[in-house]
Amino acid sequence: MQYSQVCELLCFGVAPGGGNAALVVQHDHSSAEQRQQFARERNKPACVFIDTAADGGIVLDFFYPHMRSPLCSHATLAAARVLLSAERPRLEVRSAMHGQPLTLILHDDEVFLQLSPQPAPQVNLSDELAQQLLAAPGIQLASPPAIASVGSPKLLLEVADSATLQALTPDLQGIADWGKQHGVSGAYAWCRRPDGALEGRSFNHLNPEAEDGATGVAAGALSVLLKSSVTVYQGANLGTPCQLRAEFLDESILIGGKTEFA
Numbered sequence: 001m002q003y004s005q006v007c008e009l010l011c012f013g014v015a016p017g018g019g020n021a022a023l024v025v026q027h028d029h030s031s032a033e034q035r036q037q038f039a040r041e042r043n044k045p046a047c048v049f050i051d052t053a054a055d056g057g058i059v060l061d062f063f064y065p066h067m068r069s070p071l072c073s074h075a076t077l078a079a080a081r082v083l084l085s086a087e088r089p090r091l092e093v094r095s096a097m098h099g100q101p102l103t104l105i106l107h108d109d110e111v112f113l114q115l116s117p118q119p120a121p122q123v124n125l126s127d128e129l130a131q132q133l134l135a136a137p138g139i140q141l142a143s144p145p146a147i148a149s150v151g152s153p154k155l156l157l158e159v160a161d162s163a164t165l166q167a168l169t170p171d172l173q174g175i176a177d178w179g180k181q182h183g184v185s186g187a188y189a190w191c192r193r194p195d196g197a198l199e200g201r202s203f204n205h206l207n208p209e210a211e212d213g214a215t216g217v218a219a220g221a222l223s224v225l226l227k228s229s230v231t232v233y234q235g236a237n238l239g240t241p242c243q244l245r246a247e248f249l250d251e252s253i254l255i256g257g258k259t260e261f262a
Contacts (some may be wrong), residue, residue, distance in 0.1 A: 009078035012214040012242035012257035020214035022078035023047040039063035048075035061096035070097040071151035074214025077259045080104035080111040080157045100151050112134055112256040115226045118149040121183045130157050135171045150220035150253050155187040162199055166237055170203050188218040197231040214242035220253045
């Protein structure tokens with residue numbers, strides 16, 4: 001396959017040269033199957049293909065190495081960094097799978113994604129389910145399990161502290177099977193830190209080595225659940241420490257973080 005332009009960006013990094021990688025592909029006309037193959041071969045956390053629809057609108061098509069996704073916030077921010085400029089600091093786009101409206105914003109040389117909370121699947125949740133999926137019999141959650149969504153529904157499981165969070169070795173196949181059954185895109189375990197920020201881990205891959213270093217849609221989902229702005233730290237256990245910000249604006253959520261060309 002030939003692509004006119006492919007560039008790599010790093011998103012949500014705490015330090016320069018760090019963060020969650022995303023490939024941005026422009027001027028491409030390949031099929032969904034070819035795009036999936038490209039994402040699998042490149043094996044980056046996410047790829048986003050920038051398309052122009054028949055009506056002239058810009059469409060973002062998201063692929064992880066193992067699946068196509070309705071939304072990936074860090075890949076959206078990567079696309080925003082490519083598309084926006086001082087002459088065009090704001091742009092309305094939409095997602096390929098569900099046509100979800102997304103607003104890209106450039107402000108003070110930082111890029112942001114603004115989007116609205118989405119309906120979450122109504123599923124009966126229990127502590128026993130959480131114990132089963134986390135493969136942690138007897139674990140006590142710090143709050144009831146919940147599902148929230150800004151475009152990619154997440155099962156949100158609050159654990160007691162960072163030590164508990166980092167010690168988790170969940171049932172990844174069980175999470176995948178349960179999520180497929182209920183229309184939920186993985187589980188996100190999180191805890192509150194003494195400094196008031198949050199810390200999280202995302203379980204959305206069958207391979208534990210493919211754990212995501214930064215999950216912006218989960219930060220957005222937490223903001224929806226808590227009805228407040230949040231700062232989330234993720235990825236230090238993977239060697240890619242990331243900081244994500246989700247600002248709660250009542251009817252919309254603003255997701256941002258450091259985004260730079262690799």
